[in-house]
Amino acid sequence: MKIYTPLKALLSIGMIVGLSFSANAHRAWIVPSTTNLSGDAPWVTFDAAVSNSLFVPEHVPLRMKGLMVQDPTGKLIEAVNAHTGKYRSTFDLNLVTEGTYKIGYASGGLRASWKDKEGKRKRWPARGKEANAADFATEVPKSADSLKVSDSYRRLETFVTSGEPTDKVFEPTNSGLELIPVTHPNDLFVGEAAKFKFLFHGEPAAGVKLAIVKGDTRYRNDQNQIDVVTDAKGYVSITWPEAGMYLIEAEYEDDKAKAPATMRTGSYGATFAVLPL
Amino acid sequence: MNRNILFSIALLLTLALSTVFSGVSNAASNQLLIEVEIPRMNVAEYHRPYVAIWLEDSNRKATQIALWYDLDMKDNEGAKWLKDIRQWWRRIGRKAEQPFDGLTSATKGAGKHTISVDLNAKELKALAAGDYQLRIEASREVGGKEVVNIPLTWPIKASDYPLKASGNSELGDVLIQVN
Numbered sequence: 001m002k003i004y005t006p007l008k009a010l011l012s013i014g015m016i017v018g019l020s021f022s023a024n025a026h027r028a029w030i031v032p033s034t035t036n037l038s039g040d041a042p043w044v045t046f047d048a049a050v051s052n053s054l055f056v057p058e059h060v061p062l063r064m065k066g067l068m069v070q071d072p073t074g075k076l077i078e079a080v081n082a083h084t085g086k087y088r089s090t091f092d093l094n095l096v097t098e099g100t101y102k103i104g105y106a107s108g109g110l111r112a113s114w115k116d117k118e119g120k121r122k123r124w125p126a127r128g129k130e131a132n133a134a135d136f137a138t139e140v141p142k143s144a145d146s147l148k149v150s151d152s153y154r155r156l157e158t159f160v161t162s163g164e165p166t167d168k169v170f171e172p173t174n175s176g177l178e179l180i181p182v183t184h185p186n187d188l189f190v191g192e193a194a195k196f197k198f199l200f201h202g203e204p205a206a207g208v209k210l211a212i213v214k215g216d217t218r219y220r221n222d223q224n225q226i227d228v229v230t231d232a233k234g235y236v237s238i239t240w241p242e243a244g245m246y247l248i249e250a251e252y253e254d255d256k257a258k259a260p261a262t263m264r265t266g267s268y269g270a271t272f273a274v275l276p277l
Numbered sequence: 278m279n280r281n282i283l284f285s286i287a288l289l290l291t292l293a294l295s296t297v298f299s300g301v302s303n304a305a306s307n308q309l310l311i312e313v314e315i316p317r318m319n320v321a322e323y324h325r326p327y328v329a330i331w332l333e334d335s336n337r338k339a340t341q342i343a344l345w346y347d348l349d350m351k352d353n354e355g356a357k358w359l360k361d362i363r364q365w366w367r368r369i370g371r372k373a374e375q376p377f378d379g380l381t382s383a384t385k386g387a388g389k390h391t392i393s394v395d396l397n398a399k400e401l402k403a404l405a406a407g408d409y410q411l412r413i414e415a416s417r418e419v420g421g422k423e424v425v426n427i428p429l430t431w432p433i434k435a436s437d438y439p440l441k442a443s444g445n446s447e448l449g450d451v452l453i454q455v456n
Contacts, residue, residue, distance in 0.1 A: 036360050036366070036371075038358070038359040038366065038370065039354070039356035039358075039359065042357060164371045164372050187367070189367075276363070277363075277364065277424075
């Protein structure tokens with residue numbers, strides 16, 4: 001996807017806590033074995049990875065640390081049978097409560113990058129370190145070459161439903177870029193239009209750029225990426241051309257940041273299954 | 278509160294309409310006979326299909342007619358694949374408790390199977406007059422999935438019948454008669 005320069009710089013140096021990017025072309029994803037389930041307390045299994053090819057684990061796994069699972073009542077529950085391998089993490093969920101579950105990561109806060117006197121690229125927080133806002137003033141210089149300070153948020157999620165889809169897990173947290181469904185993500189069908197609303201810090205997010213790509217990219221020559229942008233009220237509508245598992249990536253940026261940040265950024269990624277009729 | 282009142286009004290209207298229109302229908306039409314053919318498959322691994330039959334109004338409001346699935350498996354394991362009757366699962370299955378009393382039975386093998394629908398059943402009596410689709414969906418493990426849609430008008434008018442339709446893969450001939 002096209003990511004313009006400031007964000008690209010941030011992503012390329014792996015600023016985003018919780019997800020390890022080594023190149024901006026890599027895509028993070030969590031893919032459920034099934035999105036809609038029936039029967040008593042069904043099980044579902046997940047793969048979580050960062051890769052170029054969708055949805056082929058071929059680069060690095062997403063780590064289990066920071067993974068959050070919300071049950072249909074909004075309660076946080078633990079994933080089980082977790083294993084992190086060379087290329088992917090896998091884990092299972094037993095859907096004992098009927099309704100929609102949210103599985104994902106969310107992180108964000110102040111981020112900075114600059115060049116020191118030797119021209120060496122620096123960033124805050126440093127790789128592998130957590131951003132502790134109290135340390136910002138002492139660890140980030142007031143002025144430096146190429147100093148960029150942003151209020152940056154990242155979210156990655158997917159959803160599975162046992163029985164009838166429910167909405168509790170879509171209550172906004174008002175932090176970072178969030179998707180609020182008009183059409184439920186576990187109720188998507190080929191040829192039908194799906195509508196979603198995006199919020200940034202709880203406010204409708206206009207101009208969010210979405211890049212949507214169906215999985216199995218290695219079995220075709222073109223990415224067939226769908227590009228759409230949210231309207232003034234934060235809404236976007238997508239008509240699914242084919243059934244399959246899709247990765248939705250969304251990027252938002254504005255200059256309404258509070259000092260010391262000069263910009264606010266939000267990225268959102270989700271995997272949605274589109275079913276055949 | 279308002280919603281309750283609206284709901285009551287809607288219910289009263291529905292009841293009133295169905296009372297009015299039930300007088301129009303042929304008094305002799307008590308049963309709808311639906312004959313569904315499950316085709317014989319020349320395959321190495323054959324599982325009898327899961328089949329759902331339902332009525333859907335123009336607003337996609339659904340009324341269950343029949344459901345054939347593996348209801349006798351240990352721990353109701355057979356319910357695990359109900360979601361694969363995809364359209365039915367979306368319209369009605371995921372909203373309801375299975376099995377449907379009196380409407381659910383075991384899966385059926387190749388051949389013609391007839392179900393009789395009591396038109397005097399409470400759920401059907403309550404249906405508003407209008408255009409409906411009778412939808413028959415079959416989903417077979419390690420096999421395909423097919424939906425046959427048969428447009429019909431409610432209340433049933435005997436002179437419109439029999440109705441015929443047929444599937445291409447997972448369903449064979451469908452014959453609907455009034456008795």
